[in-house]
Amino acid sequence: MILAKKKIFTDFALSKGLRSTRQRDIILDIFLSTHQHISVEELYLKVKSSTPDIGQATVYRTLKLFAEAGLAREILLHDGQTRYEHVVAGEHHDHLVCTKCNSIVEFENETIEMLQNEIADRHGFQIRNHKLEIYGLCANCR
Amino acid sequence: MILAKKKIFTDFALSKGLRSTRQRDIILDIFLSTHQHISVEELYLKVKSSTPDIGQATVYRTLKLFAEAGLAREILLHDGQTRYEHVVAGEHHDHLVCTKCNSIVEFENETIEMLQNEIADRHGFQIRNHKLEIYGLCANCR
């Protein structure tokens, strides 16, 4: 929910002594209005077209903040760009990535999550987050 | 097994009409002698110290060939470098990555692999490979 996310960021900003600025508000709004895995460049273009005087360094800096605040997550695919996706509390989805058309299907699987916890426990490892990507051909491309 | 890997590459080279060169042999030897997830830079340094006249462009180009030949796999962690790991036929391991000390523990889990196949089937997706990384704190760092 969008308002909830804004609150997460406000709280984070408060706890870190960060200022609330026009740029951050705009970038957050636009980020929240996107879906899936947006690259910094793509987001920058959207921001630019709504508010041309925002620079891309700010977009980079702001997305890092979002990630730190826990409302976005960096993901690395194999296209040389850093992408960000929304973090939804308590939910975690993984990705089927088509290597031909680059489409991405998200899925969730409780059992896999559970197994991961078991594995982590066995190694004395404390999970912060995880990433599962399956590469191959999607239904259309095969 | 090292000889088997060399054969994989020889066969691949043959099928693609690639030449066998001193550089590729040396880089392959050194790559096979490494463990875990070596970055191109690290490998280049090893190569350089054994054979100073090999350039890093060649190392980059050669590692791509290895990946194409199926004996290495590119992995992206969050440190801005592309790393390569060995591909062992029929085996697939995943990673527990410590976000503090950057250590990596490998693990394997049959059940997760199975579940992945199910999920892919359900989406009409044909798996080529996959990547599961769990981030958090290792036993030493927590």
Add this chain to the structure above:
DNA sequence: CTTGCTGCAAACAGTTTGCAGAACT
């Protein structure tokens, strides 16, 4: 008024590429 934030441009890091000469078949 103080300090953090921003835009700009320059700097950076990792990777790729053009090209002339060397090496393989």
Add this chain to the structure above:
DNA sequence: AGTTCTGCAAACTGTTTGCAGCAAG
């Protein structure tokens, strides 16, 4: 001989950073 491969350096791409001015508290 013909073609692929290599080393070098320059080019590129995505990202980060220094700094002077701007804006929030």
